[in-house]
Amino acid sequence: MDSLFDLHPLGPTPDDLERRILKLQKINAALMQRVERSMDQQANAYSLFQTAITLESQVRLRTEELSSALARLERTNDELSSARDVSERANRFKTRFFTAVGHDLLQPLHAARLSASALAEAADDDRQSTIAARIEHALVTIEELLKSILDISKLEAGVVTPALRPVALDDLFASLALDIEPQARAKNLSLRWRHSGLAVVSDPLMLRRILQNLMANAVQYTDRGGILLLARQRGEGVRIEVWDTGPGISDADRQTIFEEFQRGTAADRPTIGGFGLGLSIVRRMAEALGHPLGLCSRIGRGTRFSVTAERAALPDVASASPAAPIHARALGLSGARVAVIDNDPGVLEAMQALLRRWDCDVYAARNLADLGGADKPDLILADYHLDDGRNGLEAVALLRRRAGSTVPAIVITADRAPAVADAVRALGCELLLKPVKPAALRALMQHLLSQVPQAVG
Missing domain, CATH: 3.30.565.10 (Histidine kinase-like ATPase, C-terminal domain)
Incomplete structure (x- = not known):
């Protein structure tokens, strides 16, 4: 290749100079392109650097916001957990309250209805009968209103x-x-x-x-x-x-x-x-x-x-026993030996008065220890909740063992819990909810007394 310093004896010709100029222009253009590419790369790198800085700031900001939100969420969760615990305690209290209130309200009403029924049957004239009927009507109205209030309260409280x-x-x-x-x-x-x-x-x-x-x-x-x-x-x-x-x-x-x-x-x-x-x-x-x-x-x-x-499908039930002959007292309750167990003296007294008006032979007891004199009753009326954590099903089982037969029994309670109904049904007893309607009690007693008890295993 010719150098710029390779001089022709007569000096460079115009063609030589033109070729060298074109060559230098190409070299210059290549160098400029390289410089421009380098500048573009630097500009891109700077732009990426600026973008990275911006993104880093945004990430830091979002991270701080997320951390703050998580902290607030944790505080909210703690508050919700605390509120849930308070709500659960309140619901447990409501459940106990409504159970206790239902029992405490219906218990005296149960005694009052039994007493009013006995009073009506013992009335000697129309005036006394009218007064007794008015008392009975008022008690029925109170009973229905109390039941409705308790039912709605339980549904609203979510305890049902x-x-x-x-x-x-x-x-x-x-x-x-x-x-x-x-x-x-x-x-x-x-x-x-x-x-x-x-x-x-x-x-x-x-x-x-x-x-x-x-x-x-x-x-x-x-x-x-x-x-x-x-x-x-x-x-x-x-x-x-x-x-x-x-x-x-x-x-x-x-x-x-x-x-x-x-x-x-x-x-x-x-x-x-x-x-x-x-x-x-x-x-x-x-x-x-x-x-x-x-x-x-x-x-x-x-x-x-x-x-x-x-x-x-129909639930499994014990096979029915063969039809038994109907006792003479199936048309009434005269002479029936009835054991009554209730820890409330007022209810016990009212039940005795009513049963005696129906000409029943009544043995009354407030607890299991008082059942010693109850000898082979024809029928048992037992309150479910007794003192000292005992219940009427224990009294029924005790009297049945003594009698050696499945003495018909009616369990009376204000407790509407499904577990109570299941336990009563499992022992083969009838269930009546307080306050008991005397007419319904009498009809059920007549039905049970019309069947001969089966011997125990």
């Missing part, structure tokens, strides 16, 4: 938790008819129920309360005709229906009768009392159970309330 299990409807219907029949008879209404052989998945106590309220409501609003209770299979469910021949419910009232203190236009009649809480309790309990409610009514013809539950 459904215990779902198979419920045989024929047994439930028979028991409900026994409870409602005195009210229907007092108004000259017919009361019928149909055998279905069906069972549903439900809480037995809550379902009973729903149907009891619907039937009592039907009796209250019906002046002529009667009440019908039945169940129909509908697909995978069972629809339980309560029919009446009352005045019917208008379209306007159907939207409000399930609310508190709403009784419909028919309630404007002087014969209708109460505070309109029954159907509100029905709605709340049905919602808690997941049982849809239905209503069909025609003015002047009557009303059908319904509640639908999932169908279940």
Whole structure:
């Protein structure tokens, strides 16, 4: 290659100079491109550096915000945990409170109703009978109001938790008819129920309360005709229906009768009392159970309330014993030996007075130690809660062992806990909830005394 210093003897020619100029221009252009690329790379690096700094600041800011949010969340969680603990303690207190209040309120009312019934049967003239009837009516009103208030309070407090299990409807219907029949008879209404052989998945106590309220409501609003209770299979469910021949419910009232203190236009009649809480309790309990409610009514013809539950297989029950001959006292209670166990002196005295009015031979005891003189009773009436942590089922078991037979027994309690009902059922006893209706007690006693006790294993 020629150098710039390789001079031609005669000096560089124009072509040589032109070639060298072009070569230098190319070298200069290449150097400029290299410089420009280097500058671009430096600019990109600086831009990336600036971006990294910005991102780092943003990350630091977001990290601080996240740390602050986590700290606030931890404080909130601590507050929620504390509030949950307070709520759980409050709910446990409410549960104990409502259980105690229910027992303490219904216990004296139970004694008062027994005493009023004995007073009515002992009345010597119409004036005394009228006074006794008014007392009984007032006590019934107080009882229904207290039950409604306690039911609504328990539902609002969330202390009522459904215990779902198979419920045989024929047994439930028979028991409900026994409870409602005195009210229907007092108004000259017919009361019928149909055998279905069906069972549903439900809480037995809550379902009973729903149907009891619907039937009592039907009796209250019906002046002529009667009440019908039945169940129909509908697909995978069972629809339980309560029919009446009352005045019917208008379209306007159907939207409000399930609310508190709403009784419909028919309630404007002087014969209708109460505070309109029954159907509100029905709605709340049905919602808690997941049982849809239905209503069909025609003015002047009557009303059908319904509640639908999932169908279940019939629960296993002990095989029924062969039909036993009916005792002569099946038509009454005269001469029946009845052992009564109750730790409340007032209730014990009132029960003795009532049973003696029914011509029963009564043996009364306040605890298990006092049962020494109870020799082979025909029937046992036992309060569930006794002193010193004992219960009436222990008294029943003791008397049955002594008698050597399954003496029929009725356990009476204000405790509506499912565990109590299960324990009573497991021992083969009947259950009555306080305050006991004397007519229902007498009917159940007559039914039990009409059967011969079976010998114990």
